[in-house]
């Protein structure tokens with residue numbers, strides 16, 4: 001493998017002079033100062049000042065918990081912003097391409113369309129694993145990113161580590177591993193492998209296991225060199241003050257997060273077993289996430305029947321390899337009980 005970061009950065013990004021905000025230019029040392037540099041309203045209300053563009057407090061906590069340095073972190077307004085920054089930093093519109101592996105997270109395609117970057121799709125194998133040989137054959141000199149969603153949405157499984165390693169070792173562009181669901185999985189995070197693979201980028205989020213989808217905090221973890229490139233192009237104040245405060249509070253209370261994850265895993269097992277007992281459920285796929293993909297006799301029928309009982313699941317039937325599948329997010333004990341109770345009453349009538 002011969003990954004060279006320089007060969008992967010867009011020319012305009014290399015030449016860009018980043019916006020320098022007031023808060024970048026002068027960093028407070030903590031002593032009482034008079035700040036007349038950012039045209040803010042001086043009357044204190046908790047959010048009258050611009051937020052820290054580098055989110056130092058929040059990053060220090062994250063760095064400590066993940067065993068990395070602050071300079072290996074970039075935070076965004078959800079992972080969706082992080083993924084968009086990756087496109088904009090590394091993919092030349094109308095020239096470069098990325099590789100995705102359907103069935104997978106829909107945002108990779110939305111972002112490739114938005115950024116006018118070709119999306120080369122290589123289907124997962126029938127047991128929902130990356131088809132490494134076909135992927136490596138599909139790669140061209142303009143392939144810049146392979147998106148690996150593990151555990152994968154909507155299938156739920158974490159991919160084989162050997163297969164992911166093969167991609168990292170044999171691809172000269174970036175391998176972005178989307179670990180939105182890693183905290184529900186027994187597979188280890190790839191964050192521990194960053195020193196070994198210079199082309200590895202890991203994305204995580206507070207939206208799922210950490211229970212904070214509403215604050216929008218996405219996390220990108222990579223080499224300091226890659227983070228430097230992303231920092232150059234990120235909007236200066238992309239993570240707002242309220243989000244930074246709430247995220248810090250939550251990260252200081254990891255015990256609660258872990259308890260909730262444990263509860264969700266217990267419920268996942270019960271829900272999975274209950275689904276396997278429903279007669280119109282034909283297959284329940286293995287899951288390493290906080291949702292379960294199940295194949296049913298008629299997904300459209302079952303989706304509508306559940307809706308009539310006030311239960312909203314996701315019909316994933318239009319995705320390749322996912323014919324007649326519904327995706328059930330694991331809810332509270334109470335919610336799951338209700339879902340199972342309703343599932344047991346459904347008839348074959350429309």
Ligand SMILES: *Cc1c(COP(=O)(O)O)cnc(C)c1O
Pocket residue numbers: 077078079080081105149153178180204205206207208213216217218
């Ligand atoms: C939910 C999800 C995310 C989270 O996106 P945010 O913008 O951080 O809320 C990222 N990737 C995948 C695969 C997801 O399913």
